Amino acid sequence: MPGNLRYRQPHVREHLASHYVLGTLSERVRRRCERLMRQDPELEALVYAWQDRMNQINDELAPVKAPERVWRNIQTQLDSNRAATPRKTGFWARLSVWRLATALLLVVSLGLLLKPTPTSVQAVNYMAMMQPVSAQAEPTMIITAYKGDAPGRSHLHIQWNERLDRQELAGLNLWAIDRDSGEITALGALAQAQSTRLLSKPEWLAIKNSRELLVTRGSSPDGPVLFRGPCLQLSPWEDRATPG
Amino acid sequence: MHPDQWNRQVEACLAQVKLQHRPAFEELYRLTNGRLYALTLKIIPDRELAADALQESYAKIWRNADSYRSDLGGAWAWICQLTRNTAIDWIRRSERRPESSDDPLIGQLIGDDSGLWQQHHDLSRCLRKIREEPRTAIVSAYLYGLTHAELSERLQTPLGTLKSWIRRGLKELHQCLET
Numbered sequence: 001m002p003g004n005l006r007y008r009q010p011h012v013r014e015h016l017a018s019h020y021v022l023g024t025l026s027e028r029v030r031r032r033c034e035r036l037m038r039q040d041p042e043l044e045a046l047v048y049a050w051q052d053r054m055n056q057i058n059d060e061l062a063p064v065k066a067p068e069r070v071w072r073n074i075q076t077q078l079d080s081n082r083a084a085t086p087r088k089t090g091f092w093a094r095l096s097v098w099r100l101a102t103a104l105l106l107v108v109s110l111g112l113l114l115k116p117t118p119t120s121v122q123a124v125n126y127m128a129m130m131q132p133v134s135a136q137a138e139p140t141m142i143i144t145a146y147k148g149d150a151p152g153r154s155h156l157h158i159q160w161n162e163r164l165d166r167q168e169l170a171g172l173n174l175w176a177i178d179r180d181s182g183e184i185t186a187l188g189a190l191a192q193a194q195s196t197r198l199l200s201k202p203e204w205l206a207i208k209n210s211r212e213l214l215v216t217r218g219s220s221p222d223g224p225v226l227f228r229g230p231c232l233q234l235s236p237w238e239d240r241a242t243p244g
Numbered sequence: 245m246h247p248d249q250w251n252r253q254v255e256a257c258l259a260q261v262k263l264q265h266r267p268a269f270e271e272l273y274r275l276t277n278g279r280l281y282a283l284t285l286k287i288i289p290d291r292e293l294a295a296d297a298l299q300e301s302y303a304k305i306w307r308n309a310d311s312y313r314s315d316l317g318g319a320w321a322w323i324c325q326l327t328r329n330t331a332i333d334w335i336r337r338s339e340r341r342p343e344s345s346d347d348p349l350i351g352q353l354i355g356d357d358s359g360l361w362q363q364h365h366d367l368s369r370c371l372r373k374i375r376e377e378p379r380t381a382i383v384s385a386y387l388y389g390l391t392h393a394e395l396s397e398r399l400q401t402p403l404g405t406l407k408s409w410i411r412r413g414l415k416e417l418h419q420c421l422e423t
Contacts (some may be wrong), residue, residue: 005266014418015411018418019410019414021325021386022385022386022402022410022414023328023329023332023389023390024385024390024391024392024395024410025383026391027333027336030329035321044313044316045316048313048316048317048321048322049316049317051317051318051321051325052317052318052321053324053325053367053417053418053421054319054367054377054386055320055321055324056366056368057353057367057383057386058279058283058324059247060349060353061279061283061284061286061349062279063278063279063280064278064281064282064285065277065278065281066277066278066280066281066295066298067291067295069295070277070281070295070299070302071277073272073299073329074273074299074302074303077299077303078266109348124256127259127388129254129259139263142259142260142263159260159263159265160263161262161263171412186264206268
């Protein structure tokens with residue numbers, strides 16, 4: 001670790017992590033701790049562990065609704081930063097892409113689901129954060145699956161990581177691996193899920209029962225795997241007689 | 245909503261905020277603003293100032309979400325820590341002294357029969373295993389964002405003694421929670 005070797009000592013790391021989370025460090029020492037965390041994964045892991053331990057106290061606080069002006073000001077701030085920052089030079093700029101994508105998704109959703117969701121996010125039922133097989137820390141995309149209110153209305157959606165360059169989707173296919181049998185089910189061309197792709201009942205069940213989603217090049221599941229991600233259930237849904 | 249389900253929703257929202265997804269950010273705000281405002285008010289009792297600090301906290305959540313490591317810890321704990329750090333910066337920069345508090349919550353949190361801690365028996369159990377003075381110092385420091393000097397004054401204890409209480413108390417807490 002560059003810098004002060006003192007921070008390599010386990011008891012010093014533990015002391016620093018616990019006091020960082022407790023909030024007793026001076027601002028100068030806290031900033032130094034944050035710099036060290038970026039360089040020292042062990043210190044960062046200790047801080048996360050203390051965060052999780054002590055955060056239980058926060059769960060005992062009775063909520064107090066924030067004044068309306070807080071969200072209004074945040075929105076204004078987001079919008080003004082988006083307007084002021086040239087595209088692709090700052091994170092605020094990416095909002096315009098998301099606004100467009102969201103609007104598109106919203107229009108499709110309105111048609112499909114017959115219920116408006118102008119400001120809220122429909123509860124995601126399943127989500128897979130797709131990581132490239134190459135050693136890259138950031139996920140490339142998130143694939144989300146939403147349960148529809150009738151057979152054939154469930155749908156799949158891809159959300160790209162706008163920090164990374166988008167990839168050409170032609171020739172890429174999506175697959176679900178069953179968590180028990182390991183059987184692979186084709187979910188079709190990835191390009192189809194760029195906007196919102198409706199799922200058949202067998203496809204919905206394949207996602208529901210999957211342990212992992214895969215993206216391969218070519219039309220065979222044996223083709224080169226480009227991205228993969230475990231499929232997580234995020235919100236429960238009622239298992240009706242006619243799922244999917 | 246069940247706490248586990250709520251936590252999963254916060255986790256899912258932050259995963260999407262990492263990718264700069266604004267509707268997910270709005271949903272995250274809807275889910276968390278009441279709890280984060282309550283947390284901020286413990287550190288900054290002035291409601292207007294606390295609202296300003298809360299606004300800055302959300303801006304930081306949006307800006308820094310990509311640094312959150314879901315493999316190391318919970319999203320909600322990460323969000324709370326960021327919010328607490330922001331509130332602590334605000335109160336210390338404003339040069340306002342934290343108000344002397346007769347907040348009943350502190351007594352309930354360190355007491356044995358508070359009826360709180362329904363979800364978190366482990367922290368409650370381990371806090372009860374350490375002596376009352378270090379327990380009070382640790383919970384007060386965390387809840388109100390107090391410095392050692394402020395705690396020393398509030399608890400009317402010499403600074404050296406107070407630091408020693410906290411150091412030993414945290415060590416005992418760590419050992420207990422790990423077993």
